Amino acid sequence: MKLALWQGAGTPGDLTATVAAAAQAIDDAAQAGAALLVFPEGFLTGYHIPDLAPGGLPGVEAALSQVGAAARASGLGVVMGTHLDRPEGLRNAAVVFGPDGAELGRYHKRALFGGWEKATFVPGDAPCRFRLGGATVGVLICYDVEFPELVRAEAQAGADLVVVPTALMAPHDRVARQMVAVRALENQIFLGYCNRAGTEPGMSFVGLSSISGPRGQTLAQAGTGEETEMILAELDLSEIARERAEASYLDDLVELPGL
Template sequence: MRTALLQSSGRPGSVVENLKVLDEAAGRAAAAGAGLLVTPELFLTGYAIGDGLARLAEPADGEAADAVAETAARHGLAVAYGYPERVSDGTGTVFNSVQLVAADGTRLANYRKTHLYGGFERAHFTPGGRQVVQAELGGLTVGLMICYDVEFPENVRAHALAGTDLLLVPTAQPHPFQFVAESLVPVRAFENQMYVAYVNRVGQEGEFEFVGLSTLAGPDGTARARAGRAEELLLADVEPGLLAASREANPYLADRRPGLYGTPD
């Protein structure tokens, strides 16, 4: 499945403008044969917008979600997008979420970030409580995660054990942590025998300088495609044949000894 990674910070603070950026990218991705478009973390609103996160947050079935679904259906490709999710229970709870929408506009899966990074995120979001969220797409089992979550090996291993083939990781990775994109993400893909689509914001936004370097890492531990430091629509293929061959050659999951991995007394 050809996968498009939209490396962009969009227009922080404007959902309307970000929906336009998403629509334009979806058109280009579909024209290039992509079946899936993935955006960065909190793409619909912007990341470093302070209290604007709560103000612009919407339910998973809100107006912005409907607009994304319409874009996906019109261009005929699935879309995974980051956004702040407000729970419709009157509590004011807001999650840092990613939603996957099918090519016909059907909402397939919604994931809430479980590991919040730093005081900024903890001040604005509640951590999610569900580790593995998946959906079937294009013959692949697709898993969802957000940024800091991928830096915990237990998280990605849980996806591997649950059968994830392609892990989508919308990201807001700032300087000086570019080694995560450059080194850690390909290692996560190799040690768990899956594809990892790590899609970052880029440029200066408030106090954060996002480093770009979005990548589709393969189960062979290589970056099958890598973006630079500017806005870019990156295209790369997820190949089931390579995935099967790599899993046969690297039996990490079969060779595990879980009885040794418990918490020390």
């Protein structure tokens, strides 16, 4: 299974331009042989929208339908970061499409970061997993991955791969540089961490998107936040079993005394 991550940004406030950019990235990923393409947190709508309030996201559902159509035309799965205006309130979300364009699920970010997110969004309360290319894939968003319990729960539920649309801004690059690979290693899974590029009001994104393997090894690494680029890696799912054959953190955890 080949995984692709698009480190970039759409055009906040211009859904037409953003969908066109997404469709081009989807086609490029398909041409490169990818089975799954992940976009950053808030790619469709923009991430940091200071005055965002219910009613402030017109056209998003129609734009998501166009993303699904692009996925179907190219025949690959897509995870799209977007904000959603739902009856229960605004959500920071990732919407998953299968290679046939059908929507496979919506994940709502559970660990909201900072005052703006907590004041703007309703937190999610449930996981999202799907099957693609013989793999079970779990979805988290940005700050979620900084909680080892959330990644561990995905691994315990059978996820081979966890994908993480992200909007990691300066000065927090230590998360991308130090923490992400450890989450893959300590759960012996693959992990795709897809960050934004560029800037938004009051924020400069650090880039450093990466694909990590079950030994914590770096399979692909993007540059810093000024660089828009696609990274790809072939995931050998049998590597998970090989890595766990001698010592499985998941199996050994349940045998530890006192826990």
